[in-house]
Amino acid sequence: MISWRETYNIGVDEVDQQHQELVVKLNEFLDACIQQKGKDKIMETLAFLRDYTVEHFRSEEEIMLKYNYPEYAEHKKDHDDFVASVLELEASIQNQGATVVTTLKLNRTLTDWLLSHISKSDMKIGQFLRINNIV
Template sequence: MINWKDSYDIGVEKIDCQHRQLLVKLNEFFEACTNQQGKEKIEETLKFLKEYTLEHFSDEEHLMQDIDFPELAEHRKTHAEFVKTVLDLEESIKSKGVSVLSTIKLNRTLTDWLLNHINKCDKLIGQCIASKGNQAV
């Protein structure tokens, strides 16, 4: 279980709300895995991630364009890699079925995304906005 920390906020309510929503789903998946129900929860979690990434990444990338974020291209690439990881995992589950390995992989992917991407990369968006005096949002 990962608790939301204020330090994860980037200072844009819409994006921060979406990030918190992801953490809720991540924790639901963690809890299911802890209760030996990860296999049952994985398809629901992947479905959520596909929908979430479409909306969230679009919102985030539009924001980055609006603020002339200098690392937009790299950030887009990272988003695309995450989507590919989710789709590859979904395809693997469709062809091979749900396994302990697939639940572990999703667990690691989501944890890494939260701790590294949101807490490090997305924080740069907030810093960029703050450096411009919050005029961009």
């Protein structure tokens, strides 16, 4: 399970709240996996991710564009790559059904995204906004 830490906050309330929502959903999925119910929870988690990515990525990208964030293109590519991973997983599950492998892959994808993207890429947005006295 992943505990939310204040160090994950980037300093933009809307984005930080969305990240916390992702942690809650990730923990629900991890809990289901621990209880051997990951396959049952996988489609719900993927549906959440489809909705989450549309809203959350739009929020981040609007902020980056509004304040001329210099690493916008690279960050947007990260978002696009994540969406592609989620869609690929969803297609795999629709074609082959939920398996232990797809459940583990979603688990790893979410965990990697949370720990890597938020703590590195998103944190750079927060630093940029603070340096430029925007937040």
